[in-house]
Amino acid sequence: MTPKIGPNVAWQIVDGEAIIVDLASGSTIGLNPAGTFVWSQIDGSRDDDAIAGAVAAEFDVSPEIAASDTREFLQSMHARALLVDAAEART
Numbered sequence: 001m002t003p004k005i006g007p008n009v010a011w012q013i014v015d016g017e018a019i020i021v022d023l024a025s026g027s028t029i030g031l032n033p034a035g036t037f038v039w040s041q042i043d044g045s046r047d048d049d050a051i052a053g054a055v056a057a058e059f060d061v062s063p064e065i066a067a068s069d070t071r072e073f074l075q076s077m078h079a080r081a082l083l084v085d086a087a088e089a090r091t
Helices: 033-041 048-059 063-079
Strands: 003-005 007-013 017-022 027-031 083-085
Touching: 003 063, 007 033, 017 033, 033 048, 033 063, 048 063, 063 083
Parallel strands: none
Antiparallel strands: 003 083, 007 017, 017 027
8 A cells, every 4th residue: 555645634743743634524633653653654655665664763663563553554544534545546
């Protein structure tokens, strides 16, 4: 998956933590520092492997743990329609 922030999402980093607003529902989500780091890596050009590599380097965790945690986070955000797959969005 190459995640891209969805069209109905607004977000901002406040005091080092991302606040995400689902404009369609009005709900908000606050992310912890690790989630904020992952969110800040989402640009529609980096795939989940590249983001996981950045997580492993930033937080000094094994590539396997970074990959698992990153994919779980991305899948959760995708399930909430906060992320889209950039490859699907281009078709």
